[in-house]
Amino acid sequence: MEVNKQKYAADLSSFKEAQARINPFIHKTPVMTSESLNAISGRKLFFKCECFQKGGAFKFRGACNAIFSLDDHQAAKGVVTHSSGNHAAALALAAKLRGIPAHIVIPKNAPQCKVQNVMRYGGNIIWSEAAVQSREEVAKKVLQETGAVLIHPYNDRRIISGQGTISLELLEQAPEIDTIVVPISGGGLISGVALAAKSINPAIRILAAEPKGANDAAQSKAAGKIITLPETNTIADGLRAFLGELTWPVVRDLVDDIITVDDSEIIEAMRLCYEILKVAVEPSGAIGLAAVLSDSFRNNPAWKDCNQIGIVVSGGNVDLEVLWNSLRK
Amino acid sequence: MEVNKQKYAADLSSFKEAQARINPFIHKTPVMTSESLNAISGRKLFFKCECFQKGGAFKFRGACNAIFSLDDHQAAKGVVTHSSGNHAAALALAAKLRGIPAHIVIPKNAPQCKVQNVMRYGGNIIWSEAAVQSREEVAKKVLQETGAVLIHPYNDRRIISGQGTISLELLEQAPEIDTIVVPISGGGLISGVALAAKSINPAIRILAAEPKGANDAAQSKAAGKIITLPETNTIADGLRAFLGELTWPVVRDLVDDIITVDDSEIIEAMRLCYEILKVAVEPSGAIGLAAVLSDSFRNNPAWKDCNQIGIVVSGGNVDLEVLWNSLRK
Numbered sequence: 001m002e003v004n005k006q007k008y009a010a011d012l013s014s015f016k017e018a019q020a021r022i023n024p025f026i027h028k029t030p031v032m033t034s035e036s037l038n039a040i041s042g043r044k045l046f047f048k049c050e051c052f053q054k055g056g057a058f059k060f061r062g063a064c065n066a067i068f069s070l071d072d073h074q075a076a077k078g079v080v081t082h083s084s085g086n087h088a089a090a091l092a093l094a095a096k097l098r099g100i101p102a103h104i105v106i107p108k109n110a111p112q113c114k115v116q117n118v119m120r121y122g123g124n125i126i127w128s129e130a131a132v133q134s135r136e137e138v139a140k141k142v143l144q145e146t147g148a149v150l151i152h153p154y155n156d157r158r159i160i161s162g163q164g165t166i167s168l169e170l171l172e173q174a175p176e177i178d179t180i181v182v183p184i185s186g187g188g189l190i191s192g193v194a195l196a197a198k199s200i201n202p203a204i205r206i207l208a209a210e211p212k213g214a215n216d217a218a219q220s221k222a223a224g225k226i227i228t229l230p231e232t233n234t235i236a237d238g239l240r241a242f243l244g245e246l247t248w249p250v251v252r253d254l255v256d257d258i259i260t261v262d263d264s265e266i267i268e269a270m271r272l273c274y275e276i277l278k279v280a281v282e283p284s285g286a287i288g289l290a291a292v293l294s295d296s297f298r299n300n301p302a303w304k305d306c307n308q309i310g311i312v313v314s315g316g317n318v319d320l321e322v323l324w325n326s327l328r329k
Numbered sequence: 330m331e332v333n334k335q336k337y338a339a340d341l342s343s344f345k346e347a348q349a350r351i352n353p354f355i356h357k358t359p360v361m362t363s364e365s366l367n368a369i370s371g372r373k374l375f376f377k378c379e380c381f382q383k384g385g386a387f388k389f390r391g392a393c394n395a396i397f398s399l400d401d402h403q404a405a406k407g408v409v410t411h412s413s414g415n416h417a418a419a420l421a422l423a424a425k426l427r428g429i430p431a432h433i434v435i436p437k438n439a440p441q442c443k444v445q446n447v448m449r450y451g452g453n454i455i456w457s458e459a460a461v462q463s464r465e466e467v468a469k470k471v472l473q474e475t476g477a478v479l480i481h482p483y484n485d486r487r488i489i490s491g492q493g494t495i496s497l498e499l500l501e502q503a504p505e506i507d508t509i510v511v512p513i514s515g516g517g518l519i520s521g522v523a524l525a526a527k528s529i530n531p532a533i534r535i536l537a538a539e540p541k542g543a544n545d546a547a548q549s550k551a552a553g554k555i556i557t558l559p560e561t562n563t564i565a566d567g568l569r570a571f572l573g574e575l576t577w578p579v580v581r582d583l584v585d586d587i588i589t590v591d592d593s594e595i596i597e598a599m600r601l602c603y604e605i606l607k608v609a610v611e612p613s614g615a616i617g618l619a620a621v622l623s624d625s626f627r628n629n630p631a632w633k634d635c636n637q638i639g640i641v642v643s644g645g646n647v648d649l650e651v652l653w654n655s656l657r658k
Contacts, residue, residue: 030359032381036449051607052361113604120365271649275442278380278645280607316607320600324653 007253009246010192012199014161018065019168025064025097026165027053031173031310036276041292044308046174048166051281051316055117057238058163058189058314059090059153065162066151067094075100078148082106082128082135085114086238086315087153092123103148105139107131111237111282113319132241154188155244164192170310171200179306181288183314184208184217184258185239187247193312194254205306208251208258209291211236211266217243217251218258235263235326238284238315257302259291266290267326273313274323282318283326289313336582338575339521341528343490347394348497354393354426355494356382360502360639365605370621373637375503377495380610380645384446386567387492387518387643388419388482394491395480396423404429407477411435411457411464414443415567415644416482421452432477434468436460440566440611442648461570483517484573493521499639500529508635510617512643513537513546513587514568516576522641523583534635537580537587538620540565540595546572546580547587564592564655567613567644586631588620595619596655602642603652611647612655618642 032047050058067079078101081091088104095102104123106115109130118125128138143150152159166189171177180197182190194206210217211234219227226248232240243251266283269290273281288311291297361376379387396408407430410420417433424431433452435444436459447454457467472479481488495518500506509526511519523535539546540563548556555577561569572580595612598619602610617640620626 027362033356035383054364056607274609274649278385278609280603280609320603320653320656324649327649 008195008250009157010161010164010195012196014157015164015168015192015196015199018161019165021068022061022064022162022165025054025094026061028169029053031170032277032279034276037272040272042298043292043306045292046170046177046308046310047277047313048170048310049279049313050166051279051285051313055086055090055093055121056315056317057086057090058166058312059086060093061165062159062162062188062192063087063090063094063151066156066158067091067098067100069158070149074149077146078102079151080105080139080142080146080148081151081153082139083153085110085117086317088123089114089117089121091151092118092121096122101148103142103146105135105142107135111317111319111322113317117317152244154186154241155246157246159188160192160195160246162192163189164196166312167193167196167200171197174310176308177204177310178308179205179207180310180312181207181209181291182312183239183284183287184210184251185284186241187217187243187251189312189314190255191247191250194250198254205256206254207291207303208255209287210258210260211239211287212260212262214240215260218260220248221251221255221258224252236266236283236287238282239287259294259297261287261290261294265294269293270323271327279313280316280318281313282315285313285315337524337579338486339490339493339524341525343486344493344497344521344525344528347490348494350397351390351393351491351494354383354423355390357498358382360499361606361608363605366601369601371627372621372635374621375499375506375637375639376606376642377499377639378608378642379495380608380614380642384415384419384422384450385644385646386415386419387495387641388415389422390494391488391491391517392416392419392423392480395485395487396420396427396429398487399478403478406475407431408480409434409468409471409475409477410480410482411468412482414439414446415646417452418443418446418450420480421447421450425451430477432471432475434464434471436464440646440648440651442646446646483515483570484575486575488517489521489524489575491521492518493525495641496522496525496529500526503637503639505637506533506639507637508534508536509639509641510536510538510620511641512568512613512616513539513580514613515570516546516572516580518641518643519584520576520579523579527583534585535583536620536632537584538616539587539589540568540616541589541591543569544589547589549577550580550584550587553581565595565612565616567611568616588623588626590616590619590623594623598622599652600656608642609645609647610642611644614642614644
């Protein structure tokens, strides 16, 4: 699929600019392979370990790109966001590096370890209720009071451009990849990864992995328009957001399919990451492996020749107690 | 300290030969850094993540070197070893790659996940009692019955040469390192790492990390001869062996100091590896970080200028239940 660069929120030049901007600050994360997991999946898997990114998730790429894109005048008043956790921590860390304030609206049900990361990086925490609407209202109020710049977690060209740098690295580290499996939530990660990867290699397939209990993206693809859900129900706390107007066109046009998995598949993938890869991943981070191991992927003839599969392991921030309680069930 | 290559079981040429021999089979493991852990320790830390090595531990380097050193006649009858786990799994895997049998004597108290690794790689398991003496007797019997070659877990030039390839890689990945901290048990790992590192840079410091409940190496250094203990008591199941005649001279001459830590320090280091590095490490694998964070290291003026510290994270094979039960205490 050719990428028409006029149509979307980011393009190869914005990815390359982002890469140059953030490279002094980010970790170039390793690509891990495991013959045991290749044998289990029947494919060759390349794990792009963004759980090792600063702040414990890919979110630092976009946050860093956004923060260092601001001119000095904009930056002086600081930034605001609302996030279930990883974007919040990433923005706090990037703001700290630039020496500006970060006001972070966090829902009360966010995982403890993600809140701790925000604190560790010196973010100014403002609590909201769990619902997206409450988060947005509180953020709006903070914006008015501080005059800071809103950095949306995903519906933002700077964020999408930052996340897309994953593809630039991954396709350099493992150029043989023919497919990339990416977790989908608000779509910032997959938009960046899909646009950047297909700009480099239009033949590459991009598959989204989504929890069945928050399958708004799968429903949106089926309906041909953005669908939101009255509620979501999944262990993958990072995958409960809905597509935005900048990410939807990319998902609609450039994401080849959406594979939905249930929480028990996510938990089993977490266990395999822990036991075989020796990598601590959060549920949202393990979902790509869960998708590749799912029957709906394995049995779909369309993906029979997906043999060299990049999997974006998106984050590693999981409370040990949550990990343990989910694995022992 | 200059390395006199006549005196020891391995030398730079044996390390380079080993590296050429094993490179097609091993993972070149990443070196991870964390600004959070730098801040906590007050030094710059470079984690050489052998937990990501095939088989989940550095042991695959030595095992692979030993197995592929055998001539076809020797190899045909297979190999034998006794091990608490990681060497066993590594040898089974290397033997599988060469297509020869591996007879593995395993003590009944070995961690479940390590036994499973041996099974996964097709090793032929023979059980022994927990004591070293029982392991050795059973191994001797198997040797007589099979005519296979004994590959000792550490007191073997081929093993020491394989483990030393860690230093060749590490000093290429992070040439600024002035100190390497290495877990010590039978001494195969630290002998290889010390000989190889000091062959390249005689000024580099090599510090051993040892559990207080199995401090035979510290006692040996103090006594000027190999000391063994009637029993050991530590969560670090990989660090209960005693020095051998090939490893002792290296430990005596080239290991600058031995830092002992108690189990609670090891557990805290495991937690930091899990929560901050996002890496699953076993207790023996976390002990290097525990040593760097210990008061006895921090307060020792001799190590005040150890500023760029390589830490060998030796293995990642930990039963989740063991991890959980130790962390929640």
